[in-house]
Amino acid sequence: MAVISVPTDYNAEDLYVDLRSIVGHQLFLKCEGFNFAGSIKLKAATEMVEAAEESGALRPGCVLIESSSGNLGVALSIIAASKGYDFLCVTDARCNRSARRFMEAMGGQVHIVTEPAASGGLLGARIALVQRLCASDKRYVWLNQYANAANWRAHYRTTAPAIARHFPRLNVLFIGTGTTGTLMGCARYFRKLHRHVRVVAVDSVGSVTFGGEPGCRMIPGLGTSVKPALLDESFVDDVVHVREVDTIRACHRLARHGFLFGGSTGTVVSGAVEWLAQRPGQNLTAVAIAPDLGERYLDTIYHASWLHALYGDEMLHHTRGTANLARVAERRV
Numbered sequence: 001m002a003v004i005s006v007p008t009d010y011n012a013e014d015l016y017v018d019l020r021s022i023v024g025h026q027l028f029l030k031c032e033g034f035n036f037a038g039s040i041k042l043k044a045a046t047e048m049v050e051a052a053e054e055s056g057a058l059r060p061g062c063v064l065i066e067s068s069s070g071n072l073g074v075a076l077s078i079i080a081a082s083k084g085y086d087f088l089c090v091t092d093a094r095c096n097r098s099a100r101r102f103m104e105a106m107g108g109q110v111h112i113v114t115e116p117a118a119s120g121g122l123l124g125a126r127i128a129l130v131q132r133l134c135a136s137d138k139r140y141v142w143l144n145q146y147a148n149a150a151n152w153r154a155h156y157r158t159t160a161p162a163i164a165r166h167f168p169r170l171n172v173l174f175i176g177t178g179t180t181g182t183l184m185g186c187a188r189y190f191r192k193l194h195r196h197v198r199v200v201a202v203d204s205v206g207s208v209t210f211g212g213e214p215g216c217r218m219i220p221g222l223g224t225s226v227k228p229a230l231l232d233e234s235f236v237d238d239v240v241h242v243r244e245v246d247t248i249r250a251c252h253r254l255a256r257h258g259f260l261f262g263g264s265t266g267t268v269v270s271g272a273v274e275w276l277a278q279r280p281g282q283n284l285t286a287v288a289i290a291p292d293l294g295e296r297y298l299d300t301i302y303h304a305s306w307l308h309a310l311y312g313d314e315m316l317h318h319t320r321g322t323a324n325l326a327r328v329a330e331r332r333v
């Protein structure tokens with residue numbers, strides 16, 4: 001039994017789904033969505049807030065401000081509510097409606113940026129607005145998840161040691177990359193303490209994190225239009241890029257087996273399966289991290305009209321096994 005009095009005190013750290021029967025490879029999916037924020041971002045948010053309090057930057061009367069496409073905002077809104085801070089989340093249209101509603105229910109404010117910056121896209125525009133607001137009022141405290149070392153330290157202290165404890169024979173770890181906080185915390189930990197573990201970053205096609213051309217991406221959580229300051233590629237053993245259509249296919253495949261995960265989990269699983277398929281017969285012990293669950297994506301990744309509007313018939317073709325999605329979609333075409 002767990003009895004708590006603050007929402008950050010509970011996080012399921014030891015839940016894995018064995019995906020072998022679904023994807024045909026020995027791949028264990030670490031589920032990070034079972035806490036009051038519904039995502040792995042609760043760890044980074046907690047660590048960053050505590051570091052800001054310890055340094056004296058965050059005091060009673062301050063307003064937490066952050067650029068987030070959803071999950072960090074949700075996590076910060078919980079922490080702000082439980083500690084008595086005000087909170088402003090600066091986001092863009094890719095932030096899903098339920099995340100927005102969640103933050104507002106916690107007493108947070110949500111500002112949606114609609115115009116991309118000339119360089120840096122929507123993310124660049126979000127960050128420029130946060131900087132302007134911080135310059136205009138000293139009460140704003142920006143934790144800046146893209147550059148805050150407490151972001152990766154959270155995973156160095158919690159996520160990585162938990163995986164190492166449960167999988168002493170781990171060969172390869174797959175991690176999706178947004179700010180690269182999860183990646184850098186885990187990669188630094190395994191490089192220092194378990195050098196033989198290969199850490200593979202999984203990113204979306206269209207993200208500039210590991211170089212490459214910027215492109216349109218609609219699934220929140222992974223990928224960037226500005227290279228993250230936290231990233232040090234020397235700790236990363238390999239990088240896999242995944243197209244959004246493959247992300248969605250992986251999400252639907254998991255859903256058909258009763259596991260409703262978020263978009264970035266589809267990306268990580270798709271990338272991991274591709275990477276493992278290129279190394280047959282090696283009998284590797286592999287873990288992938290699932291940052292959140294799928295309920296926040298019911299209106300997007302799991303919604304036929306959204307899929308059809310963005311990806312057209314190609315996607316409908318691949319969702320036929322997901323009975324209701326296919327049926328609704330067929331009526332539209």
Ligand SMILES: Cc1ncc(COP(=O)(O)O)c(C=O)c1O
Nearest residue numbers: 071178179180181182221264291
């Ligand atoms: C949906 C989702 N995907 C992926 C990630 C990994 O992101 P990061 O690289 O910022 O640690 C996160 C955040 O933790 C997330 O909420």
